Amino acid sequence: MRTVLLFTLFALAIPPALRADQVFSYPAKKPVFSIAFPDAWKIETGDQSLSASSADELVNMEIAALDADEAASAIDDAKEGLEEELKGIKWQGEPEKGELNGFKVTFLNGNVRLEGVKMAVNCAVFAPKTGDTFFMLFNIVPVESLKQHGDEVSKVLNSIKSK
Numbered sequence: 001m002r003t004v005l006l007f008t009l010f011a012l013a014i015p016p017a018l019r020a021d022q023v024f025s026y027p028a029k030k031p032v033f034s035i036a037f038p039d040a041w042k043i044e045t046g047d048q049s050l051s052a053s054s055a056d057e058l059v060n061m062e063i064a065a066l067d068a069d070e071a072a073s074a075i076d077d078a079k080e081g082l083e084e085e086l087k088g089i090k091w092q093g094e095p096e097k098g099e100l101n102g103f104k105v106t107f108l109n110g111n112v113r114l115e116g117v118k119m120a121v122n123c124a125v126f127a128p129k130t131g132d133t134f135f136m137l138f139n140i141v142p143v144e145s146l147k148q149h150g151d152e153v154s155k156v157l158n159s160i161k162s163k
Contacts, residue, residue, distance in 0.1 A: 026050055027065045032133045036159035038152050058145035059153060062138045071125060071134035075106050078123045086112045089121060102162050103128060118143045128162055
């Protein structure tokens with residue numbers, strides 16, 4: 001009984017925006033993973049894509065499914081495409097490899113100024129341990145908005161779970 005009371009008090013202390021989540025299995029037809037977004041975020045889904053944005057639209061995330069043959073060059077292709085579209089982008093070193101919640105992940109991070117606003121540019125390719133569908137998460141975020149939304153972005157990334 002005491003544990004239930006403590007859990008209830010803890011849950012009530014958490015701001016509602018951090019308690020409620022919208023959970024999506026992705027891709028919809030053959031899910032490889034699930035991801036959760038704060039309840040106030042706007043989500044649009046397609047057959048092979050998902051777009052999410054914070055209520056104030058300062059944070060935007062795009063997720064796209066990749067076939068195994070596309071995954072090997074996805075970061076290089078993204079880097080090339082971003083350099084063409086975002087003149088003056090500065091990369092923070094070479095792509096980094098790591099793991100997140102059981103996925104092998106390659107991260108590419110950079111910064112660029114768009115209309116006088118410093119933007120963080122992030123790309124990540126996630127490789128599941130099994131299966132042939134990979135996925136890429138991509139976002140461009142005003143650096144200033146990370147002060148306001150950094151915890152939400154971190155929570156979204158940490159919510160990614162293999163199916």
